Amino acid sequence: MSLDAVLSRIDNDLPEAMDRLLDLLRIPSISTDPAYNASCDAAAAWLVADLNSLGITTEKRETPGHPMVVGHVEGPDPHLLFYGHYDVQPVDPLDLWDNDPFDPKIEETVKGTVIRGRGSSDDKGQLMTFIEACRAWKAEHGSLPCKLTFFLEGEEESGSPSLVPFMKKNAEELNSDIALICDTGLFESKTPAIVTMLRGLLGEEITITGPNVDLHSGMYGGVAINPLRVLSRIIAALHDDQGRITVPGFYDGVPELSDEMEAQWQGLAFDHVNFLGDVGLSQPAGEQDRTPLEMIWSRPTCEVNGIWGGYTGDGFKTVLPSKAQAKISFRLVGDQDPLVIRDNFRAMVRDMLPDDCDVSFEGHGASKASMTQTSDPSFEAARKALSDEWHVPAAYVGCGGSIPIAGFFQDILGTTPMLVGFGKDDDAIHSPNEKYDVESFHKGIRSWARILAALTT
Numbered sequence: 001m002s003l004d005a006v007l008s009r010i011d012n013d014l015p016e017a018m019d020r021l022l023d024l025l026r027i028p029s030i031s032t033d034p035a036y037n038a039s040c041d042a043a044a045a046w047l048v049a050d051l052n053s054l055g056i057t058t059e060k061r062e063t064p065g066h067p068m069v070v071g072h073v074e075g076p077d078p079h080l081l082f083y084g085h086y087d088v089q090p091v092d093p094l095d096l097w098d099n100d101p102f103d104p105k106i107e108e109t110v111k112g113t114v115i116r117g118r119g120s121s122d123d124k125g126q127l128m129t130f131i132e133a134c135r136a137w138k139a140e141h142g143s144l145p146c147k148l149t150f151f152l153e154g155e156e157e158s159g160s161p162s163l164v165p166f167m168k169k170n171a172e173e174l175n176s177d178i179a180l181i182c183d184t185g186l187f188e189s190k191t192p193a194i195v196t197m198l199r200g201l202l203g204e205e206i207t208i209t210g211p212n213v214d215l216h217s218g219m220y221g222g223v224a225i226n227p228l229r230v231l232s233r234i235i236a237a238l239h240d241d242q243g244r245i246t247v248p249g250f251y252d253g254v255p256e257l258s259d260e261m262e263a264q265w266q267g268l269a270f271d272h273v274n275f276l277g278d279v280g281l282s283q284p285a286g287e288q289d290r291t292p293l294e295m296i297w298s299r300p301t302c303e304v305n306g307i308w309g310g311y312t313g314d315g316f317k318t319v320l321p322s323k324a325q326a327k328i329s330f331r332l333v334g335d336q337d338p339l340v341i342r343d344n345f346r347a348m349v350r351d352m353l354p355d356d357c358d359v360s361f362e363g364h365g366a367s368k369a370s371m372t373q374t375s376d377p378s379f380e381a382a383r384k385a386l387s388d389e390w391h392v393p394a395a396y397v398g399c400g401g402s403i404p405i406a407g408f409f410q411d412i413l414g415t416t417p418m419l420v421g422f423g424k425d426d427d428a429i430h431s432p433n434e435k436y437d438v439e440s441f442h443k444g445i446r447s448w449a450r451i452l453a454a455l456t457t
């Protein structure tokens, strides 16, 4: 088996691989907005056609939401499953994009060549790294190195509502030895990394209603309750002045970092001054007795993602609004139970509600944190493959983001997830002008070829 031949082919075919990625990026598969349902379907169909063209028997599988893409190819053990997501985040605020988010461009920047467009990094560019590695392998060797299952989701960015029922229903089909997930990043944009800890996520939308209609704030202000003031008071009460979260029982199940992990993370020498400086900040704003890396990787958080009500258009309107709304998310760690936290949060809000106000809640996903044991020899094999490609020792790291499926692989299928990705901190995922470095794409494809070789020989 010649890995070198596969790597050379990847180098030679890079322009065509980039063209294919640009094609996929032109499909605006925003999963959270029903206006883009047909585009989500089109992105799934694009992937089905592409995988079938590689001899991987692939189908679009319907769900109550967006379709899953599932493909299989037979081969010797081990059985590897690959997961990525083809849906993307909404693009607003659109006016902050320098170009149409769905008219992707290759751009030269001072830091190198980038692929610019929504989904370039999260996660279409990343999922194509694995598919391109398979394409080069197949072209060079005529077949793939082992039994493979492809499992591509279209609802990751909107809380994966169809995922658990789909996995339960198709458990036997999706069962594999290792689930490779490409949806994370490099460490500090230069060190290859295998993520071993992901935070969970609980999303809550809250609506507080006071008067039954918007009122004149001169006529009623002072005497009538203002739901925006009520909501602001509740939100302000969610943290104490040390940055700790005040929801009752919130810290139940939050573990302290093991000595081993603490030592590992200290060895990483995370540069928080740069990390914050890159986004115009200087002060870590989380729990005051924790290090910045703990704040991102191993401590739970509560953030307000949106808050609205009353008049927010141009000019000014003296209104006392009937409703006030907010979207609030909690990142969870260890054994924190999202459903218990949801109940405790809702009870706390109800307790703080004055007479004359009502509250309603809408949940937006509830997933637990997940942690991967790296004792299986495949992890060291993959780590060596990554180190060879990037010429820097690969690190085991945490990740502040959430990828609910990692925990579901463990809990529903009993499969160990292996999280490897090539995104960089400045990729602006979920933000305007998202990009993926051509270096990430190219070396990402090469990395997967090396990992496939390492896990199958």
Ligand code: BES
Pocket: 122, 123, 156, 157, 158, 159, 160, 183, 184, 185, 201, 365, 399, 400, 401, 402, 403, 404
């Ligand atoms: N790819 C991200 C997860 C991620 C974020 C990895 C940051 C590395 C760094 C993933 O697509 C994502 O954004 N997930 C959502 C969760 C979802 C339930 C909405 C998240 O973390 O907010």
Ligand code: ZN
Pocket: 085, 122, 123, 156, 183
């Ligand atoms: Zn993602």
